[in-house]
Amino acid sequence: MTSSYTSIPIKSILHLSENPRPISMVEQVNNAEKSSNCKIKIKCSGNGVPKPNEKSSAADSPIQRRTSARIKAVKEKTAASELQLRRKAAAAAAAAAEEESLAVGEKEKRGSGVSPAKVGKKRCYKKRKRDEESVVVGEGDVVVLERGNESVGGGGEAEVISEQQKKKLAKCEARRLKLLEDNDEKMDVGNAAAKPEKTDSLQVKETIRLFNKHYLHFVQEEEKRCGKAQADRKAARAARKQSKKKGKIVKDAPLEETKNSAKRPDLKAISKMMENNEILNPEKRVGSISGIEVGHQFYSRAEMCVVGFHSHWLNGIDYMGQSYAKVHNNYEFPIAVAIVISGMYEDDLDNAEDVVYTGQGGHNLTGDKRQIRDQKLERGNLALKNCVEQCVPIRVVRGHESRSSYTGKIYTYDGLYKVVNYWAEKGISGFTVYKFRLRRLEGQPVLTTNQVYFTCGRVPQSSAEIRGLVCDDITGGQEDTPIPATNLVDDPPVPPTGFTYCKSIKVAKNVKLPMDAPTGCKCKDKCVDPTTCECALRNGSDFPYVSKDGGRLVEAKGVVFECGPNCGCGPGCVNRTSQKGLRYRLEVFRTAKKGWAVRSWDFIPSGAPVCEYTGILSRAEDMERLSENNYIFDIDCLQTIKGIGGRERRSTNAAFIANLLDKSDEQGSESVPEYCIDAGSTGNIARFINHCCEPNLFVQCVLSTHHDLKFARVMLFAADNIPPLQELTYDYGYALDSVLDSDGKVKQMPCYCGAAGCRKRLF
DNA sequence: TAGGATCAGTTGTAT
DNA sequence: ACAACTGATCCTAGT
Numbered sequence: 147m148t149s150s151y152t153s154i155p156i157k158s159i160l161h162l163s164e165n166p167r168p169i170s171m172v173e174q175v176n177n178a179e180k181s182s183n184c185k186i187k188i189k190c191s192g193n194g195v196p197k198p199n200e201k202s203s204a205a206d207s208p209i210q211r212r213t214s215a216r217i218k219a220v221k222e223k224t225a226a227s228e229l230q231l232r233r234k235a236a237a238a239a240a241a242a243a244e245e246e247s248l249a250v251g252e253k254e255k256r257g258s259g260v261s262p263a264k265v266g267k268k269r270c271y272k273k274r275k276r277d278e279e280s281v282v283v284g285e286g287d288v289v290v291l292e293r294g295n296e297s298v299g300g301g302g303e304a305e306v307i308s309e310q311q312k313k314k315l316a317k318c319e320a321r322r323l324k325l326l327e328d329n330d331e332k333m334d335v336g337n338a339a340a341k342p343e344k345t346d347s348l349q350v351k352e353t354i355r356l357f358n359k360h361y362l363h364f365v366q367e368e369e370k371r372c373g374k375a376q377a378d379r380k381a382a383r384a385a386r387k388q389s390k391k392k393g394k395i396v397k398d399a400p401l402e403e404t405k406n407s408a409k410r411p412d413l414k415a416i417s418k419m420m421e422n423n424e425i426l427n428p429e430k431r432v433g434s435i436s437g438i439e440v441g442h443q444f445y446s447r448a449e450m451c452v453v454g455f456h457s458h459w460l461n462g463i464d465y466m467g468q469s470y471a472k473v474h475n476n477y478e479f480p481i482a483v484a485i486v487i488s489g490m491y492e493d494d495l496d497n498a499e500d501v502v503y504t505g506q507g508g509h510n511l512t513g514d515k516r517q518i519r520d521q522k523l524e525r526g527n528l529a530l531k532n533c534v535e536q537c538v539p540i541r542v543v544r545g546h547e548s549r550s551s552y553t554g555k556i557y558t559y560d561g562l563y564k565v566v567n568y569w570a571e572k573g574i575s576g577f578t579v580y581k582f583r584l585r586r587l588e589g590q591p592v593l594t595t596n597q598v599y600f601t602c603g604r605v606p607q608s609s610a611e612i613r614g615l616v617c618d619d620i621t622g623g624q625e626d627t628p629i630p631a632t633n634l635v636d637d638p639p640v641p642p643t644g645f646t647y648c649k650s651i652k653v654a655k656n657v658k659l660p661m662d663a664p665t666g667c668k669c670k671d672k673c674v675d676p677t678t679c680e681c682a683l684r685n686g687s688d689f690p691y692v693s694k695d696g697g698r699l700v701e702a703k704g705v706v707f708e709c710g711p712n713c714g715c716g717p718g719c720v721n722r723t724s725q726k727g728l729r730y731r732l733e734v735f736r737t738a739k740k741g742w743a744v745r746s747w748d749f750i751p752s753g754a755p756v757c758e759y760t761g762i763l764s765r766a767e768d769m770e771r772l773s774e775n776n777y778i779f780d781i782d783c784l785q786t787i788k789g790i791g792g793r794e795r796r797s798t799n800a801a802f803i804a805n806l807l808d809k810s811d812e813q814g815s816e817s818v819p820e821y822c823i824d825a826g827s828t829g830n831i832a833r834f835i836n837h838c839c840e841p842n843l844f845v846q847c848v849l850s851t852h853h854d855l856k857f858a859r860v861m862l863f864a865a866d867n868i869p870p871l872q873e874l875t876y877d878y879g880y881a882l883d884s885v886l887d888s889d890g891k892v893k894q895m896p897c898y899c900g901a902a903g904c905r906k907r908l909f
Numbered sequence: 910t911a912g913g914a915t916c917a918g919t920t921g922t923a924t
Numbered sequence: 925a926c927a928a929c930t931g932a933t934c935c936t937a938g939t
Contacts, residue, residue: 460930467920
């Protein structure tokens with residue numbers, strides 16, 4: 147039986163709660179603000195919403211917000227400087243590429259020194275890395291094995307060590323020494339060595355992001371198919387009823403069409419990524435995988451596959467088979483490289499640092515999930531046995547039941563373990579099972595499995611449990627779920643002040659929101675069929691959302707057309723996903739260096755809507771006068787669609803949008819946003835979300851009550867699966883040199899978000 | 910909530 | 925070329 151994780155001392159849990167999640171290494175831009183803030187004494191009244199006329203205190207400003215570009219000056223400058231910049235960038239990239247290709251040999255020797263900054267470079271690095279891996283097994287990772295504990299056997303039917311095996315052990319020792327040597331070299335390189343690790347972790351992040359995109363795409367495909375199947379069944383039933391009346395016999399539709407069960411979108415996503423060569427680390431390898439640290443959380447088995455951590459979504463033991471013997475002659479194959487401990491075997495025994503793992507086979511896959519046959523020393527079992535004899539460490543992942551995951555399960559990488567010994571015995575059900583004693587290698591980060599388990603459970607259940615609470619609900623009851631504010635940084639702790647909470651957009655006096663609501667779809671209750679729903683057609687004949695998990699955006703789009711006031715569907719329609727208000731329990735918390743920040747107590751799956759950016763909808767040029775307002779968000783829907791002003795180009799329904807673009811062009815829209823949302827004095831939770839160069843949210847413009855791109859609603863969606871208590875961030879999206887000061891000079895703002903790929907400048 | 914069908918890549922073996 | 929192997933996932937049926 148798999149032991150529970152309660153074997154961890156309570157102390158370690160307490161320790162955790164005493165030390166809140168480390169705050170990312172972000173330097174505050176406005177350091178001066180903090181001291182002034184400390185002097186302000188503000189009592190948070192009743193509902194916690196400050197008076198509207200309270201002066202916006204600098205304390206509320208984490209770092210400078212997405213400020214309106216100084217429009218006129220930019221207009222003049224953009225065209226000229228953009229061209230110049232592009233030329234410069236192209237020249238720099240070319241030079242870098244050349245330098246890179248020349249330096250490859252040298253850098254490979256050092257095994258480091260890769261700049262994470264430029265995409266072009268990153269690609270070069272990725273490729274080189276793979277080439278490296280295809281010829282090296284077990285190198286480049288720190289593997290420290292203790293001697294004297296490598297005897298084979300120890301259990302019932304232990305095998306005895308042979309002369310040949312002794313030789314192998316010697317070989318193994320030699321390998322170990324080499325690894326240590328390599329490690330020393332790495333240490334010498336010092337800081338430079340840390341860089342590629344970060345780059346790799348970004349690659350891991352991006353690969354998982356890509357997986358999520360494919361995953362949601364296939365979820366959508368399946369939802370469509372199942373929806374159609376359901377409609378077909380309904381129609382078939384109706385037809386049968388009719389024909390019964392007439393006395394005719396109608397055959398049932400073939401099973402294929404009526405089947406309602408969805409094919410597994412996760413597996414389809416894996417297949418797709420294999421087909422596209424998008425799998426990270428496609429070669430199996432011994433030891434740790436760079437970019438995946440101990441404690442890394444996976445949200446499904448499929449995630450492990452796409453980053454090359456464990457190459458099968460189903461097998462417990464991942465091993466390198468005989469085919470690897472052709473390329474690598476330093477091992478006797480098969481050898482195991484990774485295992486998943488998920489408690490599926492009745493004979494498992496798990497004490498965290500010390501595990502008795504049951505081999506594979508003889509397991510009743512359906513029903514009671516117990517042993518029904520004897521296990522044999524073959525496949526994964528043989529691979530684990532070979533690990534004992536050849537001192538090959540294996541990666542260990544543990545599965546946990548957890549609500550904070552879309553699959554209800556979390557897999558945590560617990561580090562490298564060595565297979566100490568193995569034996570065969572009669573298991574609980576009376577069949578022969580192979581057992582492997584695993585011991586965690588020393589010198590690794592403290593085991594995090596239990597911490598993660600309890601971190602998730604540490605989310606407060608009531609306001610009484612919240613530490614450092616300074617405000618019960620900054621929304622003053624406007625949102626369905628209250629948003630508390632906590633402050634464990636300031637002394638005395640102060641709540642966020644200087645703004646009025648508003649759930650929805652307010653419009654400035656001199657701005658007229660388009661009132662001509664577009665014609666709506668004629669669907670009833672919920673929009674289902676994307677081939678007939680007009681709103682779906684506007685999005686390119688597909689709904690932008692999947693129904694799963696209450697609505698998730700499949701991918702970032704130029705603009706999303708949602709159902710609006712003239713649509714026949716109700717509020718529960720999937721194509722109103724962004725209109726349903728806050729879905730997750732959010733918290734505003736004070737950080738030491740970044741001012742206020744936002745995090746969620748709930749798990750947020752990728753593509754889920756987090757919040758809208760609200761405030762006062764204003765003319766961008768009116769904001770020019772307000773030089774110190776740091777809460778201005780330009781509505782850059784048009785720019786995003788056109789892919790200008792530093793915006794990434796996204797997929798769009800070209801046909802429908804071309805029409806809208808023509809309209810806006812007629813109205814003389816330039817490359818600079820005309821309108822913006824000013825959350826300086828009035829806004830919602832979004833005004834507290836900080837910038838990060840590698841964020842976990844992204845901005846998505848949404849149209850529902852009208853089709854004017856200049857007034858699109860601004861929504862923030864989850865870009866990744868976001869675990870509870872992780873700070874929420876998005877990219878403020880400045881083009882470098884796009885902000886000018888009052889004298890028309892280019893203004894520069896350093897970025898201290900601390901991400902590996904930080905651009906070092908906010909603008 | 911429990912049971913069971915399904916899913917698809919890897920591996921080893923048979924042809 | 926093919927079958928065996930594997931346990932996560934999700935739907936369905938039952939309580």
